[in-house]
Amino acid sequence: MIDIHTHILPGVDDGAEHWNDTLDMARAAVSEGITTIIATPHHANGRYFNSAVEVVEHTRYINEQLLALGVPVTILPGQEIRVHIDLLEAWSRAELLPLANSNYLLIEMPSSHIPKEMDELIHELTIMKLKPIIAHPERNAEVMENPQRLAALIQRGAFVQVTSHSLLGGFGRKIEKMSWSLCSSGLIHIVSSDAHHVQRRGFRLREAYDVINERMGEQWYNYFINNAQCIIEDKPFNSAPTSVSSKSVLRRILSYFS
Secondary structure (H helix, E strand, O other): OEEEEEOOOOOOOOOOOOOHHHHHHHHHHHHHHHOOOOOOOOOOOOOOOOOOHHHHHHHHHHHHHHEEEEEEEEEEEEEEEEEOOHHHHHHHOOOOOOOHHHOOEEOOOOOOOOOHHHHHHHHHHHHHEEEEEEEOHHHHHHHHHHOHHHHHHHHOOOEEEEHHHHHOOOHHHHHHHHHHHHHHHHOOOOOOOOOOOOOOOOOHHHHHHHHHHHHHHHHHHHHHHHHHHHHHOOOOOOOOOOOOOOOHHHHHHOOOOO
């Protein structure tokens, strides 16, 4: 498995606090069957600033340490970039990192709303041949109120990542139901952990994929698994399964909440 959204680098944001936390997370990932992790520390969110060159250097060092200890997982560089007015200029200044040296870029909206510049930002990023992935919109208040706003961003060229903990009820029942509704509506392209710490917020990626397989079927399971691989290989995402209708998937999912 590949996890494209994690906070495994030590001491750079609200994820791993020190090397031992990073090591614990790496070993926990291996125990779940995760072979590749993209480190995506928070960037430009008003509290944390992790420039591209710093993340690349941190990632290189962590890989050296894990290799020396025989922990069979590869860490690749990335960022979770908060949407901000200077984002396009920051890209031109080489402050920003795509995911794993691909053309995919992980961007984060505030939890309270969809920024008014999102439509134009997505449009400009696609013109630049970048593929923006919106992180965990199931936890965004405006998306929860009106999922069609998210659908409009996808039509503009965005992709969407849901968090394993959201699917498994880790953020409450309301967010859990919203996550499965977005999945059944075809508005999710990637599943990842957003892992911060083994105890506080671990990976649970294998568990999430198992539940996806149970509720949505093997084709959707493979779709999400393969899309994560597409990011690593910098390839276009696969076409979403069509053999199972969104309505039937939704009925199956909702039966678990009744």
